[in-house]
Amino acid sequence: MNDSSPAALVLGARGGLPDDIAFLRAPYPRGGWRAHAGFGQLADFWLQVHASLRHEGGEVARIVDAFREQRIDAAQLQRAFVPGLDGFLQHLDQHHRIEDAAYFPRFRQLDDRLVIGFDLLEGDHQIIHQQLIATVAQARGLISALALPGDDARRAADLYAADAGKLLHLLLQHLADEEELVIPAMLKHGERTLR
Numbered sequence: 001m002n003d004s005s006p007a008a009l010v011l012g013a014r015g016g017l018p019d020d021i022a023f024l025r026a027p028y029p030r031g032g033w034r035a036h037a038g039f040g041q042l043a044d045f046w047l048q049v050h051a052s053l054r055h056e057g058g059e060v061a062r063i064v065d066a067f068r069e070q071r072i073d074a075a076q077l078q079r080a081f082v083p084g085l086d087g088f089l090q091h092l093d094q095h096h097r098i099e100d101a102a103y104f105p106r107f108r109q110l111d112d113r114l115v116i117g118f119d120l121l122e123g124d125h126q127i128i129h130q131q132l133i134a135t136v137a138q139a140r141g142l143i144s145a146l147a148l149p150g151d152d153a154r155r156a157a158d159l160y161a162a163d164a165g166k167l168l169h170l171l172l173q174h175l176a177d178e179e180e181l182v183i184p185a186m187l188k189h190g191e192r193t194l195r
């Protein structure tokens with residue numbers, strides 16, 4: 001995790017943040033966050049939102065996998081998949097918008113050394129958004145294929161799963177890295193500086 005070249009830091013290529021970017025990770029390790037005196041409502045809310053995004057993304061994948069493995073039929077897939085994916089993508093998009101517009105600028109102001117990390121996270125949002133668009137296109141293909149006879153729907157589900165899997169993979173890395181910047185910064189500087 002110590003290769004800080006721009007190419008190595010791109011979401012999808014990196015396996016975590018290097019120590020110089022996540023410089024508060026060592027003094028504020030993940031295992032001690034909740035016990036820290038400065039751990040407050042905003043940190044708790046942030047982690048809850050991330051947990052629910054992980055959960056929603058995982059649930060949609062589980063539904064589509066059930067269809068791919070023929071444990072549910074097309075009608076059952078449609079009923080669960082459409083609202084599940086809509087909710088997940090809406091929550092994801094809203095969360096990133098609030099971070100980009102409201103919170104990330106405030107984190108950058110706390111300490112100049114945080115700027116590079118939050119620029120990286122904002123770049124992650126763009127990469128995730130591109131993958132979200134690809135996933136929505138595959139979802140549309142899947143929904144229209146559900147009305148067709150034969151194996152078209154299952155092939156469309158496989159195509160969807162490939163793009164949605166990439167999206168979830170990118171998102172999981174992003175959420176973990178973001179937490180290692182956001183929560184330690186809140187513990188060090190106090191949540192009030194972010195409101």
Ligand SMILES: [Fe+2]
Nearest residue numbers: 096099121178
């Ligand atoms: Fe984010």
Ligand SMILES: [Fe+2]
Nearest residue numbers: 050095099178
């Ligand atoms: Fe986030």
